Amino acid sequence: MSMIAAFYSGKSILITGATGFLGKVLMEKLLRTSPDLKVIYILVRPKAGQTLQQRIFQILNSKLFEKVKEVCPNVHEKIRAIYADLSQNDFAISKEDMQELLSCTNVIFHCAATVRFDDTLRHAVQLNVTATRQLLLMASQMPKLEVFIHISTAYSNCNLKHIDEVIYPCPVEPKKIIDSLEWLDDAIIEEIAPKLIRDWPNIYTYTKALGEMVVQQESRNLNIAIIRPSIVGATWQEPFPGWVDNVNGPNGLIIAAGKGFLRALKATPKAVADLIPVDTVVNLTLAVGWYTAVHRPKSTLVYHSTSGNFNPCNWHKMGVQVLATFEKIPFERAFRRPYANFTSNNFTSLYWNAVSHRAPAIIYDCYLRLTGRKPRMTKLMNQILRTASMLEYFINRSWEWSTYNTEMLMSELSPEDQRVFNFDVRQLNWLEYIENYVLGVKKYLLKEDMAGIPEAKQHLKRLRNIHYLFNTALFLIVWRLLIARSQMARNVWFFIVSFCYKFLSYFRASSTLKV
Numbered sequence: 109m110s111m112i113a114a115f116y117s118g119k120s121i122l123i124t125g126a127t128g129f130l131g132k133v134l135m136e137k138l139l140r141t142s143p144d145l146k147v148i149y150i151l152v153r154p155k156a157g158q159t160l161q162q163r164i165f166q167i168l169n170s171k172l173f174e175k176v177k178e179v180c181p182n183v184h185e186k187i188r189a190i191y192a193d194l195s196q197n198d199f200a201i202s203k204e205d206m207q208e209l210l211s212c213t214n215v216i217f218h219c220a221a222t223v224r225f226d227d228t229l230r231h232a233v234q235l236n237v238t239a240t241r242q243l244l245l246m247a248s249q250m251p252k253l254e255v256f257i258h259i260s261t262a263y264s265n266c267n268l269k270h271i272d273e274v275i276y277p278c279p280v281e282p283k284k285i286i287d288s289l290e291w292l293d294d295a296i297i298e299e300i301a302p303k304l305i306r307d308w309p310n311i312y313t314y315t316k317a318l319g320e321m322v323v324q325q326e327s328r329n330l331n332i333a334i335i336r337p338s339i340v341g342a343t344w345q346e347p348f349p350g351w352v353d354n355v356n357g358p359n360g361l362i363i364a365a366g367k368g369f370l371r372a373l374k375a376t377p378k379a380v381a382d383l384i385p386v387d388t389v390v391n392l393t394l395a396v397g398w399y400t401a402v403h404r405p406k407s408t409l410v411y412h413s414t415s416g417n418f419n420p421c422n423w424h425k426m427g428v429q430v431l432a433t434f435e436k437i438p439f440e441r442a443f444r445r446p447y448a449n450f451t452s453n454n455f456t457s458l459y460w461n462a463v464s465h466r467a468p469a470i471i472y473d474c475y476l477r478l479t480g481r482k483p484r485m486t487k488l489m490n491q492i493l494r495t496a497s498m499l500e501y502f503i504n505r506s507w508e509w510s511t512y513n514t515e516m517l518m519s520e521l522s523p524e525d526q527r528v529f530n531f532d533v534r535q536l537n538w539l540e541y542i543e544n545y546v547l548g549v550k551k552y553l554l555k556e557d558m559a560g561i562p563e564a565k566q567h568l569k570r571l572r573n574i575h576y577l578f579n580t581a582l583f584l585i586v587w588r589l590l591i592a593r594s595q596m597a598r599n600v601w602f603f604i605v606s607f608c609y610k611f612l613s614y615f616r617a618s619s620t621l622k623v
């Protein structure tokens with residue numbers, strides 16, 4: 109019997125960010141392995157014209173939850189959605205709901221965050237710092253609370269090269285920042301933001317570091333642990349391989365490359381691609397929840413959920429496998445044939461952007477205009493290039509994360525728990541994982557049918573022919589213009605023609621002699 113699964117049975121669990129990528133997989137695994145847990149409270153806001161109930165209904169009826177329904181048919185009754193907006197005071201939770209949460213909650217998983225790299229400092233602090241402080245305050249008023257798990261990121265200290273499983277202090281106290289945001293206006297905040305974030309690459313990683321400091325400062329006598337995942341990718345094994353549901357991280361770039369928009373990326377091929385499957389992060393999170401509640405470590409422990417020091421894979425290997433998978437399983441209606449390379453050179457990167465990204469987009473937009481349609485490719489290309497440039501920082505560096513706590517926990521698990529809550533990435537086969545990942549992007553993000561693969565392959569063949577035709581035509585036009593305008597080009601041309609002529613004459617003469 110799994111001790112971890114048994115621990116969550118009968119518990120009332122509060123999850124923030126349950127509608128997000130990580131939150132959904134966490135909820136799924138909890139319900140599947142501990143179907144007799146008491147209730148999962150999830151703090152949700154209405155979004156995109158959907159009510160809370162509609163959002164939950166859609167999530168629970170998705171493919172991700174199909175297996176859960178086999179072991180937990182009353183899954184809808186186990187989820188209690190509570191209206192909440194984490195950027196509001198007291199999360200805008202009603203008095204009755206708050207009362208219920210305070211008196212019943214046993215376990216908290218705090219996953220909610222804004223993960224946008226370019227968010228405003230005000231909003232990112234509200235979500236990633238102030239909301240964390242508020243939740244800790246709530247937690248301190250929960251008499252039945254056994255453990256509080258805070259999800260951070262392995263990049264919260266990415267201004268360092270070697271990162272230990274400790275909470276590092278930030279140059280400015282989170283409290284000072286929270287207080288000053290109350291009276292400073294937005295324009296001034298945006299002006300001081302670059303000075304505040306110093307050597308952090310973006311507002312997101314900086315505010316996640318502040319969030320960790322808040323956890324340390326406001327922990328009181330709570331039983332807390334922090335999980336720091338690196339780049340969270342599609343599921344490895346559970347509930348099935350390749351599940352993914354948003355365009356964050358590598359996902360958007362995989363789409364852009366597979367559809368033939370992205371043909372080059374400024375990346376360091378040898379840098380470690382520290383991806384970690386989302387189900388691995390979830391397994392570690394649940395194991396940490398159990399360990400922290402049962403063993404009550406004296407201090408707040410930090411756990412790195414990374415792959416680099418257990419089973420490293422670099423961007424070159426990853427890129428090659430992504431491209432190989434596109435050959436086998438192409439995406440539908442590609443703009444150009446998928447072909448891409450990594451370049452770490454600024455000049456080459458500028459060249460690729462001009463020739464391989466912007467020029468085809470402009471040409472295609474001209475074609476759309478000429479055929480009476482609205483041009484859109486240049487806008488899309490700018491969006492892709494902006495996204496790629498935002499991610500560049502992370503694909504041109506390697507970090508070393510120590511993993512003592514994660515390894516210690518692995519050794520504390522029973523063989524059954526090691527199997528059910530496996531977070532040992534040494535067993536991960538990257539080539540297989542990446543293939544399933546790309547397949548998952550096609551099926552679950554792009555919603556493309558596998559039956560369309562022959563047609564997609566046909567389309568790529570047509571694109572190849574168009575490509576050859578276009579290049580040949582371009583070559584002939586350029587050459588013709590050169591010959592017309594330059595004496596040197598004419599000389600070269602006459603040299604080539606006379607050389608070919610002589611070679612053919614010699615060949616003909618020697619074959620006549622042999623006869």
Ligand SMILES: CCCCCCCCCCCCCCCCCCCCCCCC(=O)SCCNC(=O)CCNC(=O)[C@H](O)C(C)(C)COP(=O)(O)OP(=O)(O)OC[C@H]1O[C@@H](n2cnc3c(N)ncnc32)[C@H](O)[C@@H]1OP(=O)(O)O
Nearest residue numbers: 223224225261355356357358360365427448449450495502
């Ligand atoms: C041999 C060589 C072979 C080479 C092969 C090449 C193969 C290529 C595949 C390999 C992939 C490698 C990729 C590596 C990527 C590494 C990522 C590293 C990230 C580490 C981060 C740390 C981890 C974390 O802790 S946080 C989680 C990560 N957070 C994010 O990823 C958020 C990032 N996104 C943003 O911050 C914003 O969305 C931003 C700034 C990128 C864009 O903002 P903007 O306001 O301009 O647009 P949006 O309104 O957000 O979106 C507009 C539009 O774009 C779509 N979109 C959004 N994000 C992406 C994306 N990442 N990729 C593609 N498209 C994206 C979005 O859906 C919108 O579409 P609409 O249709 O308009 O709705």
Ligand SMILES: NC(=O)C1=CN([C@@H]2O[C@H](COP(=O)(O)OP(=O)(O)OC[C@H]3O[C@@H](n4cnc5c(N)ncnc54)[C@H](OP(=O)(O)O)[C@@H]3O)[C@@H](O)[C@H]2O)C=CC1
Nearest residue numbers: 125126127128129130193194195219220221261337339340
């Ligand atoms: N994805 C990754 O690569 C990594 C993620 N992480 C961390 O993991 C955690 C989960 O990330 P991930 O699942 O990828 O992120 P998502 O963006 O997919 O999910 C974010 C969640 O936070 C919720 N949320 C945001 N703002 C509010 C608000 N004002 N009120 C209520 N809920 C809100 C979102 O709700 P809604 O659906 O309503 O928007 C959503 O459920 C984060 O803490 C992140 O920092 C760490 C490392 C890497």
